[in-house]
Amino acid sequence: MTLLNESRTRRRRLGVGATAAGLLAALLMGGPAAATPDPGDSPAAGKQLSRSAAADTEAAIASGEIPAQDEVVHSDNIEHLANIPKDALPGTNSDLAFQGQYAFAGNYDGFRIFDISDPKAPKTVAQVLCPGSQNDISVSGNLLFLSTDSSRSDNSCASTTQPATEKSSWEGMKVFDISDKKNPKYVAAVETACGSHTHTLVPEKKNVYVYVSSYSPSATFPDCQPPHDGISVIKVPRNAPEKAAVVGFPVLFPGEGPDGGGNPGAPTNPGVSKTTGCHDLTVLPSKDLAAGACMGDGILFSIEDPENPKVIDRVQDNKNFAFWHSATFNQKADKVVFTDELGGGGAATCNEAVGPNRGADGIYDITGKGDHRKLVFRSYFKIPRHQAATENCVAHNGSLIPVKGKDIMVQAWYQGGVSVWDFTDSTKPREIGYFERGPLTTDTLRVGGSWSAYYYNGHIYSNDIAKGFDVLKVSDRLTDPAEKVHVDELNVQTQPDYFD
Template sequence: MITPRRALVLIGAAVGLALTTLPAQAADIPAPGQIVMSPNMEHVTNVPKPAALTDIHTDMAFQGDYAYVGNYSGFSIYDIKRPKRTSLVSSVVCPGGQMDISVYGDLLIGSVDSSRSNDSCQSQGQSASIKESWEGIRIFDIKDKTNPVYIKSVETNCGSHTHTLVPGKGRDARKNLYIYISSYGPRLEFPDCQTPHDLISVIKVPLANPTAATVVNTPVLFAPDRDTNGDGVPDDGGNPGVPLPYPDGKSATAGCHDITAYPEKDIAAGACMGEGVLMDISDREHPRVTQTVRDDVNFAFWHSATFNNAGTKVIFTDELGGGTRATCNEAIGPNRGANAYYDLAGGQLQFRGYFKIARHQADTENCVAHNGSLIPVKGRDIMVQAWYQGGISVVDFTDSTRPEEIAYFERGPDNTAPALSGGFWSAYYYNGYIYGSDFNLGLDVLRINDPRTNQAKRVKFDMLNAQTQTSYRERGHDH
């Protein structure tokens, strides 16, 4: 999602277990709020957004019997021990978008990428051109789920649009947690966010004393004098993109939107506005880019990345239109605002294919590829993913040249909010259930019943931060 400060000119059909790829007609679009889903999906429950949080829901994290859901106004903690009876435990009002969150031990980390008057939960929004403005990350102690305590803030360059937790390596894992801060959209009038912005911030959190968390490095990922298009001329801060109007423009690379780490394999994948990158994170404080890929035909804004369990594939998503456009229609087509699948062979990313949901949405529905996670099925690559008002889709990409949707859930247009401002921000699989964070309608709990995914119900995790991947073998166990 593009926050106001980062706003850029970016440049139900019937289904069985094998879903149709024919485009839906206007008559097939559900009525406002009407639920439609594939026969192998079950809607377990919905927990409305807490009244205390007046803005939209954002990203999620999980630990033990709890789900944590971010909101531009703060965050909430839910008890999911009995998913059918999912209930609100507490909400913390602490405004500052996007409040994408992660959890680790007794810590919750939230990203703030909106300029604030100070780092407190009582702060007011103000222009980033004011020198005293603050943005970065907030750290909360969540040992008492009914009463989280704000313990630390860390200001970062250009704020924190998203962040990625990376545990220390070897013996260091017991001592330190590292946080990679992704941010983008530098402006000359912003004192804390100057061009070129070709770096990320690395925060080190001593686990024995998290209030000592501090920025320890700001590694430059993209050399400002690089020549990405091969014309012999330096790009001056990243590929400038193609300055065409929506939907044909391509974004410049001036920071990363999202980084997904696979710490046990010492790799990470970054979605960095104008390109996707592969990174070596064997030295946690000094991550470095090892390969860059671009798609100047179809990708407008590289938004997020996900590895398969084996670490041999990467799915990149294109957030065409910044999540505020109706891109799931015939005019935009199947290859823009989509997923792109790359195989990782010999340390190199090789493009294999695209996937986009085939169900066309109404012109009032924002719809584009967004956040998702793997469903832990051994021997297959299956992912659940949010598409804003396009709903939630489950895709088998075992053959990355022919990804196939095997389940879906969606509602008709959200008429509880203005047009183009609703739907699912994130959809993640955790311990037998799919959880969806809906902008306006709260937390949805779903279950997929399908022979291709049922074995995943036997895999249990004790934590899930979608941007910090762990292997099924490493983190799960069969019952």
């Protein structure tokens, strides 16, 4: 294994002063930053920092504690092979999916298809303009799925924003035919309650089931009424996608009253998001298992009957988790990594004031068998490099690096960059490689950095919110065996069984 550059891993004791202390207090009190996940439909231009915070950032750059503005740095075992800047889609870059020689990159303005047959020189195959917040993306066979989580005037790709209080507004799932990668065709739309923030595919031979995660209902929203305590299930016939339709809304958090039975949030649990739906689900079809990151709750459930998932266990962390954001199984399905998106992806939380346990990953072992399985907390993991007050940074989307007998992930941390880390010992996780850029600005907190970082067929691909599409190569004795493992298709939230 190549050792990390010691001066880089021990650098950055930023954020100890009044600016960081104030941020920490706000996050702990459960203000808007703790309850609003992911950058919004129209992210703010940036928050001007105090003169002292800006001066601290400049001083840290001058001393070499953090890289200079936009400077690329990485550990010795990671190589930066390529960067493709944003082109015709200027919006926020979001999630990624893969199929054969292609990568599919979501963007709040639509999606982009890359030919990655030569990872050192990706080529744009198509760019599709279809605005809608998130545009979380997945592919299965000839179908591409796109989430819309902003209220639109209609379901077309020419829609405009429209208040959710208007009954005619639309948000939900869009389906495209990608049999011709150069010319994707929009073939279906399905409206779902509270839209679709993310989605997860449960593919079968004749149909694709789509689990739709959404949240934050309001009595003023005709199509997003409380309690919103479950997920929408869409059934899409492969040969007739135009017949796609919602076939159920399984309740995952049963309870009395208008708020359902999820985490009540503040004031009962200060600093924790109230559970009004799920943010993201990950399924492991080979094991009929799923893990849900649901705002104030983490859940483990069975998908043996895909139209009627059944909750097996549920956990909360009311001390350190503000917003349960995403989940990743290890290959043996005896562990789950949950992420906490403290600050909603728009705050600088990778600093000494916030500490190592908030805005981090929570590693849980799965114990027991069948319906008696339990999620048991083991430890937290957070990148060891402190970031500047101008850098939004928190745990975000990642995937397994498929090494038999090891549990290794690559993960995005927004402006904290891309981290490769080992959780084979779930009580002692450790970083083994990293890639990042210096801050976008030195005087303003502006949202940027890696939204998703995934391992696919020998390379790491990252979709950077501001800088575009990056390709990385990790060369390390721990990860090198993964180069022999190839899959035909990868939607990270539909985890493959790499060694079956």
